[in-house]
Amino acid sequence: MARTQGSHSDITGPRIHKAALKLFAQHGYAAVSMRQIAGEVGVQAGALYNYTPDKQSLLFHLMHGHMDDLLSARAGSKRVKDALENLRQFVGFHIRFHLERPDEVFIAYMELRNLTPENFAAIEALRRTYENDLEGILRDGVAQGVFAVPDTKVATLAVIAMLNGVNTWYRSGGRLSLDQVETIYWDMVRKAVAL
Amino acid sequence: MARTQGSHSDITGPRIHKAALKLFAQHGYAAVSMRQIAGEVGVQAGALYNYTPDKQSLLFHLMHGHMDDLLSARAGSKRVKDALENLRQFVGFHIRFHLERPDEVFIAYMELRNLTPENFAAIEALRRTYENDLEGILRDGVAQGVFAVPDTKVATLAVIAMLNGVNTWYRSGGRLSLDQVETIYWDMVRKAVAL
DNA sequence: CTTCTATATGAACAAATGTTCATATAACGT
DNA sequence: ACGTTATATGAACATTTGTTCATATAGAAG
Numbered sequence: 001m002a003r004t005q006g007s008h009s010d011i012t013g014p015r016i017h018k019a020a021l022k023l024f025a026q027h028g029y030a031a032v033s034m035r036q037i038a039g040e041v042g043v044q045a046g047a048l049y050n051y052t053p054d055k056q057s058l059l060f061h062l063m064h065g066h067m068d069d070l071l072s073a074r075a076g077s078k079r080v081k082d083a084l085e086n087l088r089q090f091v092g093f094h095i096r097f098h099l100e101r102p103d104e105v106f107i108a109y110m111e112l113r114n115l116t117p118e119n120f121a122a123i124e125a126l127r128r129t130y131e132n133d134l135e136g137i138l139r140d141g142v143a144q145g146v147f148a149v150p151d152t153k154v155a156t157l158a159v160i161a162m163l164n165g166v167n168t169w170y171r172s173g174g175r176l177s178l179d180q181v182e183t184i185y186w187d188m189v190r191k192a193v194a195l
Numbered sequence: 196m197a198r199t200q201g202s203h204s205d206i207t208g209p210r211i212h213k214a215a216l217k218l219f220a221q222h223g224y225a226a227v228s229m230r231q232i233a234g235e236v237g238v239q240a241g242a243l244y245n246y247t248p249d250k251q252s253l254l255f256h257l258m259h260g261h262m263d264d265l266l267s268a269r270a271g272s273k274r275v276k277d278a279l280e281n282l283r284q285f286v287g288f289h290i291r292f293h294l295e296r297p298d299e300v301f302i303a304y305m306e307l308r309n310l311t312p313e314n315f316a317a318i319e320a321l322r323r324t325y326e327n328d329l330e331g332i333l334r335d336g337v338a339q340g341v342f343a344v345p346d347t348k349v350a351t352l353a354v355i356a357m358l359n360g361v362n363t364w365y366r367s368g369g370r371l372s373l374d375q376v377e378t379i380y381w382d383m384v385r386k387a388v389a390l
Numbered sequence: 391c392t393t394c395t396a397t398a399t400g401a402a403c404a405a406a407t408g409t410t411c412a413t414a415t416a417a418c419g420t
Numbered sequence: 421a422c423g424t425t426a427t428a429t430g431a432a433c434a435t436t437t438g439t440t441c442a443t444a445t446a447g448a449a450g
Contacts, residue, residue, distance in 0.1 A: 012427080028308060030225035034408060046410080047428050055408065110305060113223060151371070154379050157364055158357050165356025176346070184349050192387040207397080229438060241440080242398050250438065 013051045015041045020058045025103035029059050029114045059111060060119045066104040067126035073097055074133060083141030087193070090134055091186045094163050099178065105167055131156050138193065147193045159189055208246045210236045215253045220298035224254050224309045254306060255314045261299040262321035268292055269328060278336030282388070285329055286381045289358050294373065300362055326351050333388065342388045354384055 019040035023032040034055055038045040052058045077093055079086055098105050112120060135156040141147030149155040163185060170181060214235035218227040229250060233240040247253045272288055274281055293300050307315060330351040336342030344350040358380060365376060 026308070028223065028225055030223055031309065033406075035406085044429055045408085046430075049409070050427060113221070114226065150379055150382065154371070154376070155383065157360055158380065158383055161360025161363070162353050162357035165352055168356070169352055176349070181349070184345055185353065187345065188350065188353055188387040191389055192383040194386060228436075230436085239399055240438085241400075244439070245397060 012041065012043065012047070016048055016051050017058070017062065021062055021103050021107065024059065024062070024111065025106045029055075029107075029111045056114075056116060056119070059107075059114060060116075060122075062104065063108050063111065063115070063119075063123050064126070066101065066108050067123060067130075069101075069104075070097065070130060071126060074130065083137055083144050084146055084190070086137045087141065087147075087189065088186055090137060091159075091163065091189050092182055094160070095166055095182050095185060096178070098164065098167055099170055099172075099181075102167055105164070109164070131160065134159065141193065146195070148195045149193050155193060159192070162189070207236065207238065207242070211243055211246050212253070212257065216257055216298050216302065219254065219257065219306065220301045224250075224302075224306045251309075251311060251314070254302075255310060255318075257299065258303050258306065258310070258314075258318050259321070261296065261303050262318060262325075264296075264299075265292065265325060266321060269325065278332055278339050279341055279385070281332045282336065282342075282384065283381055285332060286354075286358065286384050287377055289355070290361055290377050290380060291373070293359065293362055294365055294367075297362055300359070304359070326355065329354065336388065341390070343390045344388050350388060354387070357384070 016037065019037050020032075023036055023040060026032075034048055035045045037058075038048055048058075052061070074093060074097075077089055108123070112123065115123060135152050138147060138149055138152045138155055138159075142149060142152065166181060166185065170176075172178070176184075211232065214232050215227075218231055218235060221227075229243055230240045232253075233243055243253075247256070269288060269292075272284055303318070307318065310318060330347050333342060333344055333347045333350055333354075337344060337347065361376060361380065365371075367373070371379075
């Protein structure tokens with residue numbers, strides 16, 4: 001029986017966000033219409049506006065939610081004294097967290113320019129928070145004399161860029177297991193910052 | 196004096212491509228209209244169709260041209276015996292080439308999903324050619340016993356991802372000179388693949 | 391000067407866009 | 421059983437979209 005008007009649906013909201021996530025990741029924010037999102041949910045376009053004030057908010061909500069998830073998941077990791085161990089922990093966390101959410105990650109990197117200036121600033125602040133986390137580890141390592149990086153800011157961005165790259169090619173069930181991928185990347189990161 | 200109809204303009208073609216390049220990089224392919232491109236050139240939208248059959252061709256032309264430039268510039272570099280030297284050459288080339296063309300690079304990475312399947316395949320083939328170049332260097336180094344990389348394919352993608360990251364933050368006239376940037380990245384790449 | 395051709399205009403097209411709103415109705419509280 | 425309310429419809433809106441085409445004209449060729 002088709003969903004008819006008036007029927008309650010406490011799950012329509014999440015379904016809209018899921019549909020938007022999938023479609024934005026697949027075709028890009030600007031290329032996806034509200035009608036496509038509605039169609040994916042099985043509803044008319046007008047109904048979307050019971051759950052979001054506009055299309056822009058839909059995008060912002062997705063990106064902000066993703067960054068919140070990232071930061072709170074990361075906050076669950078406890079720091080130890082050893083900078084090398086902290087770095088290893090970071091690399092493993094980053095790879096696994098990002099590979100589990102390819103669509104969110106893709107959107108968070110590709111759709112920044114489609115945010116309004118205020119929304120962009122908000123997301124950027126969260127991203128910087130995350131980067132500062134890694135930079136802190138690198139600085140600690142330098143202070144402890146276990147890392148040799150001439151510029152911690154550049155090294156931070158370089159490491160993150162390298163790790164993000166895994167999302168462009170890794171497919172579960174492929175040639176390499178998640179553990180192997182993690183080992184390979186950790187090996188490169190470790191050496192890259194080594195003495 | 197405003198440009199009027201009928202006036203010749205053997206430079207309109209290049210100007211259209213430049214305008215499309217700038218606008219696509221700034222707002223994204225899907226978010227830019229033919230009228231915006233025409234406006235940037237100072238012409239009506241209809242005139243664009245004297246130079247391109249459609250919007251998609253405009254995008255494809257930009258990306259294909261960029262990849263051609265990349266491959267022929269790279270072909271100018273001569274390989275030597277020493278794999279480490281070849282790698283250093285590659286890193287320097289990549290950073291400088293990409294920093295000189297931020298808009299083209301941005302488009303080449305962000306707008307892949309807006310290509311038709313055939314156009315996408317063509318661009319991907321060119322990209323793989325470039326990646327194979329680096330992978331060949333890494334394999335040589337492994338064979339020579341000067342590199343330790345467990346998986347040359349992954350290492351190739353990791354190195355390129357790391358180097359591409361520089362485009363997201365480097366601004367000429369900023370804190371670091373181009374030479375410094377090159378040195379820092381070369382240092383990290385060298386160590387990452389070292390024994 | 392005349393003819394020809396390349397190039398630009400500007401109006402027109404159907405289709406698609408984000409968003410609004412009056413209307414309808416299914417489920418919940420009483 | 422009944423009224424209330426949250427939720428969905430579907431039509432409507434003003435714009436904007438990519439693209440086409442008849443028309444006009446400036447400059448090159450003769």
